[in-house]
Amino acid sequence: MSRLLPHPLLTLLLVLVWCLLINSLSLGTVVFGALLGLLIPAATAAYWPDRPRIPRPLRLVSYILVVLWDILVANVQVAMIVLFKPNADMKSNWVTIPLDLKSPEAISILAGTITLTPGTVSADLSDDGVALLVHALDAPDPEATGNQIKDRYERRLKEIFE
Amino acid sequence: MILDLIIVAALLIGGFFTLVGSIGLLKLDSPMKRLHAPTKAATLGVGSLLMASIVNAWAHHDGSLNEVLIMAFLFITAPITANFIAKVNIHRRDTRDPLPQPPNDDIWATLDTPPDRSDG
C-alpha cells in the first residue's frame, strides 16, 4: 500500500490539478490524471521520504476559513492606511515572535499566514528556529501585535500539528 | 442579472485593490513598508479579477474553473516572494529601523554568514 501510494494526498492533488488544467471532468481526463497521480509520486518518492503528519486535518479547514476572512478584513484596513495615512504617522515596527511550534511545516504555514494577512510580513527566522522576525506596517504596540498573532494563528496551528 | 452584479462588483473590487497596491508601492517611504502594499493588495486584486472571470464563464459561456489554479498559485507564491524580498532588504542593510535582537543571544538566519567553503 505505502509503496503503491507513497503520498495519497499528493495523488489526489495531482488528479485535481490535471482536471483543472484540462478544464474538463470527462472520464478520459480523470483516468489520465489518476495515471499521472500514481506515476509521479512513485517516481519522485526517493526525493521526499518524510510525509508531513497532520493529526487533525479537519481543523485545517476551519483554520483556512479564519485566515481567508482575516485576509478580506485586513486588506480593507491596509488599503485605508495606504490611501489616507501620511507616512510620518505610520508606526512601522519590527515584531519578534517567540515560537512554540516545532515542526517545519507548521512554522512555514504560520509564516505564510502572517505574510498573507495584510499589515504584517514575516521577514526572517532566527538561526536556531525559535523566533520569527515580523515587520508590521502600522503597529503602535509591537507586543500586542505579537500576542495577537500568537493567540489567533499559532494556537490553532499547534492544535492541528501537535 | 444577479450574476452580472457579482461580475461587476468583482471587477470593481479587483481594479481598486490592484491600484491601491501600486499606489502604496509608490507612496510609502521605506523599503520594508513598501513590501506591504503590493504583495497583499495585488493578490486580493488579481484574485478578485479571476473571480470575475470564473463567474463570467459560468454565466455567459461554457463555464470553466481553471482560473482557480492561477489563484491558488498566486496565494501560495506571494508569501515566498515577499519573504525573499525582505531577506534581500535585510541582507543589504536597506531596512530603516534597526533589527531587534533575537532571543537566546542568537542571530537572524539571513545575517548568518556561511563558513568559508574551500572551492575545489
Added chain:
Amino acid sequence: MIDLALNFAFVAVGLAQVLALVRLVRGPHVGDRILALDTMVINAIGLIVLVGVKWGTQMYFESAMIFAMLGFVSTVALARFVLRGDIIE
C-alpha cells in the same frame, strides 16, 4: 454594465502598471526594483485575465498561468542572486 466595469478595471490596472514602472525606474534600493518587477508581473496577469473576460475566451488562461509561474521563478532567482551571488549552487 459589465462593459463599464471592465473599462474601469482596465484603466485601474493599467494605471497601477504605470505607477509600478515609476517605482522600478526610481529605485532606490535593489529590493524595491525586484518588488516593482514582481508587482508588474502580477498586474500583467490581471490584464490578461481582463482581456479573456472581454473577449469571452478561455484561450488566455495558459498565458496567464505561464506568466504567473515565470514571474515567481524570476523574482526568486533575482532575489537569490542578490543574496548569494549565485543562483544554482
